Amino acid sequence: MSESVLNSVLLLAALGTMAAIVLFIVSKKFQVYENPLIAEVDEVLPAANCGGCGSPGCRAFAEKLVNTADISDLFCPVGGNEVMKQVAGILGKEVAEKDPTVAVVRCQGACDVRPKTTLYQGPRSCAISALIYSGETDCQYGCLGDGDCVVACKFDAMYMDETTGLPVVIT
Template structure:
């Protein structure tokens, strides 16, 4: 019995000694906290979306504290966040351009079809692994909601086979952009302008067979735009936001009605 108690005492003593050594080591080797970075992190929204170009909010906060980044890169935080960060850094608040996500597809089930019946996992990424996706158009929205599931702001929903963004809720965090396996969601300036709501790059004849609202690359929009904001590349038109004056000439010229007025 004495031997057992002695063994227990020795083990307990060793444990106590190791614990004491670790406690002392943690104090000696502790990495000092950057109070400025901690304060900035508190001011950021905590979305950890990476829209700022850094590895989440902590990465952006550290870069700001070290002077390696500028305030105003946090899209979800907006102007209020930029002001708070600027106050902590003691710098002037710069301008922040509001942005929003837009789905470059209007191929709902009223305009296109599925090429096959799909009964797998309800995920666009999963469907892409089976024959490149289930929609007739290999560029269009599959409507299985990966973007909807990724959005922390309830700003994007699938309706009749295609995703739509609620501009009033969208914070331009880019999570839906990253979630879309077909890359048809784009972050654009939140302003009134024309937007091509199609991502198809097939020749016009092929596109017409797949979707009756798809861009056919006819260049009528390009010719109608006096500002040079519309260009057709690889049979698909694109509007440069900075050049668009929202005059509506391209919208009127488009025979497929795939260019729409975008309200910022």
């Protein structure tokens, strides 16, 4: 082997070793410590990332649970009381049982009692109907009846009633 090739290989090996040592030292110096309880709590949560708890996702909610002294005001509406009991067990804290939160459709204006004032022909979407007009019945306060809420629900907890044209929450 020629001397220039040998020198090149040795130089590259030395540079690689020095870079590895520098990276190792930097990784140890700037290492971010994370409480291992956060990962445990995150595994118990339902991973819906729905934001119903007030946090942007389940991981952020797990961090909030671990870093808060009193978790009685915090609640996961998707997991419910069972998940919160498991979280309290992991954290060694007490949590009170809460009644489940259920959506309520207050509109009683079924299709048979709300006359149609317009005829809409296009994609059936509450978002589109709300932008264009107040729905086929021209009611500014009631349900538009296009079922966006049913599509948005990740848990199949509601359906559109064919006779009333209103969403029904499954309890």
